[in-house]
Structures are given as structure tokens and as C-alpha cells.
Amino acid sequence: xxxxxxxxxxxxxxxxxxxxWSCNQSDPAPKGDYVSGVFVMNEGNFTNNNGGISYxxxxxxxxxxxxxxxxxxxxxxxxxxxxxxxxxxGIILVxxxxxxxxxxxxxxxxxxxxxxxxxxxxxxxxxxxxxxGRKAYVSCWGTNSDLKYxxxxxxxxxxxxxxxxxxxxxxxxxxxxxxANGKLYVGTTLWGAGNKLAIININSDEATxxxxxxxxxxxxxxxxxxxxxxxxxxxxxxxxxxxxVTEATxxxxxxxxKTPGNFTFSNDLKSIFFVLSWYDSAGKEHGGTxxxxxxxxxxxxxxxxxxxxxxxxxxxxxxxxxxxxVSPSYTQAGYAVRYRADGSLVDSVKVGIAPSGFFFQ
Amino acid sequence: xxxxSFALPLPAYAQKDSIAxxxxxxxGFVPQKFxxxxxxxxxxxxxxxxxxxxxxxxxxxxxxxxxxKNYGPGQLxxxxxxxxxxxxxxxxxxGLNINAPTLGQTxxxxxxxxxxxxxxxxxGSAASIVGSxxxxxxxxxxxxxxxxxxxxxxxxxQDSFNNPQTQTDLRYAFPLNSQWAFSGKTALYDGRxxxxxxxxxxxxxxxxxxxxxxxxxxxxxxxxxxxxxxxSAHIWLTDNKLTLTPEDVQGREMTRTTAYRTMVRYQVRTxxxxxxxxxxIIDYAKGDLSHPDHSVTDKFASRLxxxxxxxxxxxxxxxxxxxxxxxxxxxxxVPGYAYSPVSENRTDIFLLMRWQPTARITTSINLRQGxxxxxxxxxxxxxxxxxxxIQKAHYNLTLKGSxxxxxxxxxxxxxxxxxxxxxxxxxxxxxxxxxxxEQTFKASSGSTLRTSATLYHNRVKDWTYWNPSxxxxxxxxxxxxARGIELQLNYQRxxxxxxxxxxxxxxxxxxxxxxxxxxxxxxxxxxxLVFVPAHSANANAFVQFKSTKLTGQFQAVGKRYITFDNSQxxxxxxxxxxxxxxxxxxDKFKLVLQGQVRNVTDAFYLNVRNNAxxxxxxxxxxxxxxxSQ
Numbered sequence: 001x002x003x004x005x006x007x008x009x010x011x012x013x014x015x016x017x018x019x020x021w022s023c024n025q026s027d028p029a030p031k032g033d034y035v036s037g038v039f040v041m042n043e044g045n046f047t048n049n050n051g052g053i054s055y056x057x058x059x060x061x062x063x064x065x066x067x068x069x070x071x072x073x074x075x076x077x078x079x080x081x082x083x084x085x086x087x088x089x090g091i092i093l094v095x096x097x098x099x100x101x102x103x104x105x106x107x108x109x110x111x112x113x114x115x116x117x118x119x120x121x122x123x124x125x126x127x128x129x130x131x132x133g134r135k136a137y138v139s140c141w142g143t144n145s146d147l148k149y150x151x152x153x154x155x156x157x158x159x160x161x162x163x164x165x166x167x168x169x170x171x172x173x174x175x176x177x178x179x180a181n182g183k184l185y186v187g188t189t190l191w192g193a194g195n196k197l198a199i200i201n202i203n204s205d206e207a208t209x210x211x212x213x214x215x216x217x218x219x220x221x222x223x224x225x226x227x228x229x230x231x232x233x234x235x236x237x238x239x240x241x242x243x244x245v246t247e248a249t250x251x252x253x254x255x256x257x258k259t260p261g262n263f264t265f266s267n268d269l270k271s272i273f274f275v276l277s278w279y280d281s282a283g284k285e286h287g288g289t290x291x292x293x294x295x296x297x298x299x300x301x302x303x304x305x306x307x308x309x310x311x312x313x314x315x316x317x318x319x320x321x322x323x324x325x326v327s328p329s330y331t332q333a334g335y336a337v338r339y340r341a342d343g344s345l346v347d348s349v350k351v352g353i354a355p356s357g358f359f360f361q
Numbered sequence: 362x363x364x365x366s367f368a369l370p371l372p373a374y375a376q377k378d379s380i381a382x383x384x385x386x387x388x389g390f391v392p393q394k395f396x397x398x399x400x401x402x403x404x405x406x407x408x409x410x411x412x413x414x415x416x417x418x419x420x421x422x423x424x425x426x427x428x429x430k431n432y433g434p435g436q437l438x439x440x441x442x443x444x445x446x447x448x449x450x451x452x453x454x455x456g457l458n459i460n461a462p463t464l465g466q467t468x469x470x471x472x473x474x475x476x477x478x479x480x481x482x483x484x485g486s487a488a489s490i491v492g493s494x495x496x497x498x499x500x501x502x503x504x505x506x507x508x509x510x511x512x513x514x515x516x517x518x519q520d521s522f523n524n525p526q527t528q529t530d531l532r533y534a535f536p537l538n539s540q541w542a543f544s545g546k547t548a549l550y551d552g553r554x555x556x557x558x559x560x561x562x563x564x565x566x567x568x569x570x571x572x573x574x575x576x577x578x579x580x581x582x583x584x585x586x587x588x589x590x591x592x593s594a595h596i597w598l599t600d601n602k603l604t605l606t607p608e609d610v611q612g613r614e615m616t617r618t619t620a621y622r623t624m625v626r627y628q629v630r631t632x633x634x635x636x637x638x639x640x641x642i643i644d645y646a647k648g649d650l651s652h653p654d655h656s657v658t659d660k661f662a663s664r665l666x667x668x669x670x671x672x673x674x675x676x677x678x679x680x681x682x683x684x685x686x687x688x689x690x691x692x693x694x695v696p697g698y699a700y701s702p703v704s705e706n707r708t709d710i711f712l713l714m715r716w717q718p719t720a721r722i723t724t725s726i727n728l729r730q731g732x733x734x735x736x737x738x739x740x741x742x743x744x745x746x747x748x749x750x751i752q753k754a755h756y757n758l759t760l761k762g763s764x765x766x767x768x769x770x771x772x773x774x775x776x777x778x779x780x781x782x783x784x785x786x787x788x789x790x791x792x793x794x795x796x797x798x799e800q801t802f803k804a805s806s807g808s809t810l811r812t813s814a815t816l817y818h819n820r821v822k823d824w825t826y827w828n829p830s831x832x833x834x835x836x837x838x839x840x841x842x843a844r845g846i847e848l849q850l851n852y853q854r855x856x857x858x859x860x861x862x863x864x865x866x867x868x869x870x871x872x873x874x875x876x877x878x879x880x881x882x883x884x885x886x887x888x889x890l891v892f893v894p895a896h897s898a899n900a901n902a903f904v905q906f907k908s909t910k911l912t913g914q915f916q917a918v919g920k921r922y923i924t925f926d927n928s929q930x931x932x933x934x935x936x937x938x939x940x941x942x943x944x945x946x947x948d949k950f951k952l953v954l955q956g957q958v959r960n961v962t963d964a965f966y967l968n969v970r971n972n973a974x975x976x977x978x979x980x981x982x983x984x985x986x987x988x989s990q
Contacts, residue, residue: 045829047432048923049971065928074565077971097970098605099612099647101567124612143611145648283781283834328881329829331891332926353924 032110034067038316038323038336039359042352043079045330047097051079053112054336054351058319063351065333068092068105071112076105082128083359084136085109086159091136093126099143102126104136104155106162109361115162122164123155130177130184132202134159137184139174149173149192154184156205166205170198178219178228180241183208185228187217190259197230199244211244213237218261223294224269231263236272236292236299250292252276253301258287262313266341267320270294276301277309285309289324289343305343314358321346325355390456390503392490392683393481395713397725398745398763400484400797400815402849408864408901409474411912411940411955414518414526414552414982417480418469421500423899423914423938425482426847426868428921429469430892433968434975435554435573436603437616438470442497443485443817444843444872444893448769448825449496451487455503455595455624460494461641462658462691465772467500471601471618475528475550476579477502484847485817486767486793489727489743492687492709493770496791496821497843504595506544506583507532509988516953516984522975523555526982541586548579558975564965566973574602589630597622604650615653617644631668637661656695658773663688683713691773699779707770708732721749731770731788738768738788755804761797766790767821775825775835783835791821808854818844820875830879838878841890845870860905867898874925884926892969894919894933908944913937923969934966953984 044051052066078094125141172194188194197217277287288304312325338346439447534544577599646653666685743765797815824839896919
């Protein structure tokens with residue numbers, strides 16, 4: 001009996017392998033206008049609901065400002081909060097200024113053709129998305145009508161049926177997500193009163209004991225050594241994902257007035273880039289972009305890597321270039337500025353309004 | 362507190378007479394006589410009556426090139442007049458600026474046609490006469506004394522999408538004694554836009570669920586004497602409640618705009634006094650509507666003016682002079698302000714002169730100085746000239762020109778909003794130049810054709826801006842140049858029981874930022890301002906036989922950019938409406954039946970929120986009236 005089952009399993013695996021192999025053999029290269037390049041998430045200007053996703057091939061320095069509009073003849077009708085993709089499917093988080101109009105927009109990954117949406121009440125004020133297997137996890141603030149960021153949830157989407165199968169409550173305005181080893185780490189927005197990092201077991205889709213923090217937690221990701229990095233206020237925490245114990249705490253010299261943000265890993269997962277910015281009394285933003293190694297015992301803040309702040313920051317896994325979003329204002333197009341890892345400037349590409357994130361494929 | 366005030370008498374001279382006449386007192390709220398060289402368009406009462414159940418923005422977009430930045434049906438609608446911003450159109454009710462002092466603008470969706478009797482539009486800067494805000498132009502609303510002994514009308518309009526409108530209008534006039542006569546008007550209106558659209562989207566764009574409830578009362582009282590004395594009182598209470606996504610209890614947003622407008626005028630021959638109190642209330646709430654943010658602004662305004670005429674040469678017409686002053690006190694309690702209440706005083710003194718030395722020439726020179734708590738706006742002069750190039754019985758050609766300074770006093774929000782406001786923000790100032798030709802043909806057959814062409818050039822400095830690259834702090838950042846051309850045509854013909862008419866206009870406007878302020882403003886300089894179409898056109902044509910009238914309205918709006926670098930825009934569109942109206946008369950009773958087809962071609966267009974505007978819709982109205990005469 002046992003043997004038989006094992007044999008069946010082996011056979012199944014063999015067939016599966018064969019199937020995957022033959023799939024690989026027969027699968028032609030993906031077709032579409034947006035196969036290999038950089039996708040830029042543009043938030044747009046809030047009440048104009050004019051965000052979009054810009055795209056350019058890496059070798060180019062001009063972008064198509066709104067590829068969803070180019071592919072479908074209609075715009076997204078909101079600001080873009082996040083974008084990611086599974087095998088064939090892209091997922092865009094669209095935030096509209098009016099309640100009940102937010103949505104998750106599905107697109108064909110390489111052509112950007114509309115493949116349906118999920119709207120309210122399943123999705124309200126979506127913030128960030130992560131795909132694990134055939135499930136997408138979307139952090140949502142909920143209606144947040146009192147603007148106090150006390151509630152929120154993670155919407156679990158079955159990518160096959162394109163339906164929200166579960167809402168997992170996470171208080172205080174869930175925001176940034178990080179995933180490792182079956183666990184989804186959920187941070188909360190700086191605007192709320194959050195003081196813990198929620199952890200969701202993605203096998204059961206249940207919240208487990210959170211990690212208490214001294215303020216709103218902002219998970220950055222898992223480093224080369226499998227450690228989770230979390231920003232809390234003016235500190236960077238290195239957390240052991242097995243024990244949930246904080247192994248190291250690095251201070252960011254904020255002088256009490258500066259705000260760190262836009263954390264992103266280098267390609268080798270051994271360094272973290274971030275922006276430290278502040279506003280002067282005239283409301284003008286100042287700041288710089290810094291880099292530290294995961295083995296540093298303190299974060300060197302004397303000289304920034306790049307002496308200016310950015311609206312978004314990401315590293316292209318293919319070339320290792322640092323992509324920085326520049327938003328002169330919410331009423332004109334922004335730029336994606338490319339830098340080498342040493343902070344030297346490559347070029348810049350005009351994109352959509354308020355570029356806050358990048359997706360590379 | 363003394364805030365008694367005065368009316369604006371017009372010592373009127375027959376318009377084209379070259380011979381000096383005895384001054385005759387003419388009642389009027391705005392001294393249009395001193396606006397020579399400027400273009401003034403009066404919307405006739407028949408056109409207004411046709412859209413009596415609608416909002417003023419419907420009339421203005423049908424007859425003028427004013428562009429509206431509209432957030433949706435029954436939602437915020439602000440004007441861009443000659444390429445300027447929403448803060449640059451003065452809206453005057455019986456001569457009093459009723460732009461909300463906090464926002465410095467008027468939401469035209471809150472002004473129903475039922476709220477006033479007369480509507481004129483004055484193009485270009487008239488700051489020396491009107492004061493602050495009159496940079497792109499002015500919209501002049503006024504009450505008119507009724508001559509009817511007794512008139513009552515009750516009407517109701519039913520629109521598609523479950524949007525009913527109801528109105529009652531009562532007019533009365535009778536002599537009190539041998540000296541004094543009394544007349545008055547009482548009007549009530551109530552509109553309910555439920556916007557029950559049959560489908561939630563058009564071309565994948567949402568038709569946003571919203572509802573707008575509007576109600577109001579207008580009361581005008583006039584006491585007039587034989588010896589050129591007049592006392593009048595005017596009250597206009599209006600309430601407009603807009604709710605976005607009303608069914609969504611968590612996410613709905615309510616904006617309630619209430620205005621109490623009251624005014625007393627006293628005029629004795631050439632001296633006029635006016636005093637007014639206006640309270641603007643804005644309530645805003647999201648989700649739980651029971652505890653809205655409540656802001657209240659009171660405005661006390663008084664005005665005194667006196668007319669003179671001076672003979673400068675024996676055989677020439679005298680120079681007409683009006684001198685006067687205005688004093689305004691604002692008191693505002695707004696939750697978002699750094700402190701509350703805030704108060705501000707503004708004083709204006711002015712000297713207006715008009716001289717018609719010969720039949721061909723009319724000229725005016727106007728001077729104004731404003732004084733405001735904390736700073737003073739610039740001295741504001743203007744000069745205007747009209748010259749009759751050809752003056753024949755059947756043909757007239759007139760050249761018009763005007764050159765004047767404009768200004769805009771910062772709004773209370775711009776000065777006092779917590780963190781973002783800037784108490785030291787400077788008033789905007791601009792110079793407006795314009796030149797126009799007007800011609801009139803009068804055929805003996807009874808038809809009249811009027812055409813006009815106007816070129817303008819309006820440069821505004823220290824343009825105030827909630828700077829999005831500085832966290833929306835208020836700054837005197839921009840310098841804007843608006844220039845363009847307006848062409849207008851009006852044709853009327855009457856033969857027997859038939860009447861026909863056409864009103865058409867085209868406007869080209871180039872309005873752009875002229876100066877660079879940071880590295881990225883190179884993307885903005887020279888670009889068309891947002892929500893200002895470069896091209897717009899409108900046409901209204903009617904055919905009337907006896908008391909049956911068929912009207913076609915068409916308006917075309919060009920591409921409107923929605924970003925300062927012109928990287929994104931809303932497509933242009935054309936809208937057509939059809940109106941058919943017939944009147945049944947039974948002795949002293951009248952019944953007006955009207956049908957409308959709006960957006961006849963089912964044109965698709967978008968509003969500022971990137972939501973769809975409704976497609977074809979219908980309206981049917983019935984107005985019953987009784988006139989004792």
C-alpha cells in the first residue's frame with residue numbers, strides 16, 4: 001500500500017517534470033509590447049484620478065507614459081499604489097479619490113490587456129501586493145473614513161478565480177509587505193498608531209503572534225543571510241525569522257525631524273538603500289539617499305550616496321542599476337532617474353505623475 | 362458697528378446723443394456706464410426663462426466662452442474666464458461680490474437661475490469698477506423690480522435620473538400713496554438631483570453615484586417715490602447639499618454650502634447707500650455625517666457713492682463722475698485655520714469718470730485704491746475708449762479699447778490656512794489690454810445682425826499658487842499670460858408670427874505660465890494652463906411661431922490639459938441640446954409646457970474626477986402662471 005502510494009507519487013512527479021519540461025520546450029517566448037523592461041508605478045494627482053503605469057525597455061530613455069491606456073483605450077481611473085505580476089498575470093492596485101471606486105486591476109502580463117477587476121467592498125484603499133503561489137496578498141486600509149488609520153485588512157485573492165477568498169484583519173492601516181518561508185510580514189502606515197509587525201501564516205491565512213515594535217513597523221525584506229529587516233522610526237531592526245528575536249538594532253540619524261523611507265535592497269541582498277528627507281519651513285523637501293551594508297554596526301550618515309531625496313527607489317535585478325523616482329509635483333510628469341550602485345548618474349526617463357515604485361521584468 | 366450702505370445710481374444719458382441732457386436717475390446695481398471699452402454681454406430674459414429650472418453654469422456655457430471645471434453633475438463647478446483660474450471671476454449679486462471669502466470663488470453649481478432676474482457677463486478685467494477678483498471677467502446677477510400688480514407662477518420639471526425641480530414665483534406691485542409705490546418678489550426653489558443612472562458606467566468610466574439637494578428663497582422689496590428716492594431690500598437664502606456615494610455609509614462625503622445674503626439699499630437722487638450682510642457656511646463630513654467640519658464666514662459690506670457732472674466746455678457734454686467708497690469686514694471661523702476667528706477689513710475708494718465729447722467718442726477713466734488689513738493692493742487705474750467708425754441708420758461699426766490694471770486680494774484660506782496659508786502672500790496684480798470691433802446691421806425687413814471680435818492680452822503677476830512642489834504652501838509663484846480672441850454673432854429676425862434667432866460664439870485662448878522657478882518648471886513654462894481649453898464654441902438657434910418655440914443649443918469644448926506640463930488631457934467634446942416649448946393662454950392664466958433632450962448625440966466626455974458625464978437625457982416641465990393684468 002505504502003509502496004504503491006510512493007510509486008504513484010514518483011510517477012506523478014515524473015509526469016509533472018515531463019509536463020513542465022515539455023511546457024518549457026513548447027512555450028514560445030512571451031508575446032506582447034511589454035515583455036522585457038521597466039514598469040513605473042505613478043500615483044497621479046489624487047482627485048484627478050490620473051495615475052498609470054509607464055514602461056520603457058532598459059536600453060531606451062523614453063517611456064510610454066500610460067501602457068494600460070495604450071493597450072485598452074481607457075485609463076485606470078485612479079492612482080497606482082503597487083504593481084506586481086505572476087506567470088501570465090499582472091496585478092495593479094488602483095486608488096480612486098472617491099470611496100467605493102478603488103480596485104485591483106488584472107492585466108495580461110505582457111500585453112497589459114484588461115483581464116478584469118475586483119472592487120469595493122473587497123478592496124478599499126489598497127496599498128501593496130505580494131504574490132505567493134497562486135494567491136495574492138493585498139494590504140488595504142479599508143474605508144478609513146475618519147482618516148485615523150485604526151483598521152485595515154489583508155485581502156487574499158485566488159489568482160485563478162480572481163476572487164477575494166478571505167480578509168485578514170490587521171489594525172492600524174496595513175502597508176508594506178515582506179514574505180519569507182511561509183510567513184507574510186505586514187507593516188503599518190506611519191499615519192496610524194501601529195506598534196507591531198503582523199505575521200500571517202500563508203498556509204492557514206491566519207495571523208499569528210505579531211512582533212511588538214516601538215512604533216509603526218515598515219518591513220524592508222529578507223537579506224542574503226535570511227534575516228528580516230524592519231524600519232521602525234529612526235531604527236533599523238534585523239530580525240531572526242525563526243525566533244522573531246531582534247538580533248541587531250541600527251540607528252538612523254534623523255535628528256528628530258527627518259523621515260527615513262523608500263528602503264530597498266541591493267541585488268546581492270547585502271546592502272540597503274534608503275531616502276532620508278525633511279521639509280523646511282517653506283514646505284520644500286530636502287534630503288539625501290543613503291546606503292548601508294547588512295554587516296555594518298552603524299549607518300554612516302555623513303555623506304549621502306546621492307545628495308537628493310526621491311519619491312520612489314528600487315534596484316533592477318537584471319543590471320543592478322538604482323532607479324529613483326522624481327516627482328517635481330503632483331501636477332506634472334515625473335522622472336525615473338537611473339544611478340549606478342556607486343551613486344553615479346546614468347540618465348533619466350520622463351514617466352507619469354508621481355512615480356513611486358518600479359517593477360522589473 | 363456702522364455698516365449702512367448705498368445703491369448705485371446711474372446718471373444716464375441717451376446712449377448716442379451728442380447733446381447734453383438733464384441727468385436722469387437710472388436704477389442699476391453695477392455702474393456699467395463707466396465700463397466703456399469693455400465688452401458686456403447681456404443674456405436676454407427669454408433665454409433665461411427657457412432654462413429657469415437649471416443652474417447658471419448651463420446658461421453661461423451655452424452663451425459665453427467661460428470654461429467650467431466640473432467635478433460632475435450637481436458637483437463643484439468653477440469658472441475659467443478668458444484663461445484665468447477659478448479665483449479670477451467676480452460674481453456680483455446686486456453689485457455685491459458674493460464669491461466665498463474663504464475660497465475666493467463661486468461654486469456655480471450652487472447658483473440656480475431661479476435665484477436672480479437678470480444676468481450680464483462682463484469680459485476682461487474691470488477691477489477699477491468691480492474691485493478684487495475681476496481679472497478674467499465678472500458675472501453680474503441682479504434683481505429687478507416687478508411692474509406687475511399681481512403675478513404668480515408655479516412650475517415643476519422632471520428630469521431623467523429621478524431629478525425633479527420645483528419653483529414658485531410671486532410678484533406684486535401697488536401704490537402706497539401719491540408719493541410712494543411698492544413692489545416685490547418672493548420666489549422659492551427646490552431641486553433634487555438623485556442621479557439614478559440606469560447603468561453605473563459609460564465606456565468603462567464610472568457615473569459616480571451622487572445626490573444634490575438644493576433649495577432657496579429669494580425676497581426682493583422695492584419702495585420707490587416720485588422724487589427719485591428708492592429703498593429696497595434683498596434677501597437670498599440658498600442651501601446646497603451634495604453627497605458623494607450616498608449609499609456607502611462608511612465612505613460617503615457630504616458638502617453642504619449655505620449662504621444667507623441680505624442687502625438694503627437707499628438712494629436719493631445722486632446719492633446712494635448700500636449695506637449688506639452675507640453669511641457663508643460650509644459643512645463637510647465623511648462617513649459619519651452628524652458632526653461635520655463647520656466653517657462660517659460673515660461679510661459686512663457697505664458702500665456709499667455720489668454722482669456729479671462737470672461742464673468743462675460750454676458746448677460739450679459734461680463729464681460724469683462717480684465717487685465712492687466701500688468698506689468690508691470679514692469674520693471667519695474655519696476649522697483648518699491657524700487660529701479662529703480671523704477677521705479682516707477691506708476698504709476701497711474709487712473715482713469713475715465718463716465723458717462723451719462727441720457722438721462718436723465715449724471715454725472713461727476709472728481709478729481705485731484698495732486698502733486691506735496687513736497690506737494694500739496696488740492702485741488700480743483703467744482707461745476705456747469707444748469710437749464710432751461708422752454710424753448710419755442701418756449700419757454701425759464701433760471700435761472699442763480698454764487698458765486697465767487688475768488685482769486680486771488673497772482669499773482668507775490663502776492667508777490663514779494652518780501651515781499652508783501664508784499671511785504675507787501678496788495680492789495678485791495684472792494688466793489687461795483689449796481691442797474690439799462691433800458692428801450692427803439693421804435691415805428694414807426687421808432683422809438685426811450683430812457681430813463682434815475682441816482681442817485681449819492679460820498678464821497677471823504674483824499669481825497665487827498652492828505650490829504642489831512645496832507641500833501645497835501658498836506662494837506668489839506664477840506669472841501668467843492669457844491672450845486670445847473672441848468672435849460673437851447675434852442674429853434676430855421677426856416676420857409676422859415667425860421669429861428666428863441665432864447666437865454663436867467662438868473663442869481662442871492661450872493661457873500659459875511665463876516664468877521658471879525651479880529645475881523642473883522648464884516642463885511647464887509656455888504650456889497651456891490646466892482646464893483651459895484653447896478652443897471653444899457655442900451656438901444657440903431658435904425658431905418661434907406664435908407661442909411655440911424650438912431651440913437648438915450646441916457647445917464644443919476643445920482638449921483640456923489636466924497637468925501643468927500638458928502631458929495629460931481630457932478629450933474635447935461637443936454637446937447638443939434640444940428644447941421645445943409652447944405656451945397655452947386661457948384669459949389671465951398661462952401654461953408653459955417644455956420638453957428638453959440633453960446631450961442629443963449621447964456624446965461621451967469626462968469630468969475632472971475622470972468620471973463619465975451622463976449621456977442622453979430628457980426633461981419635461983410644466984409651469985402654470987396667473988397674471989392679474
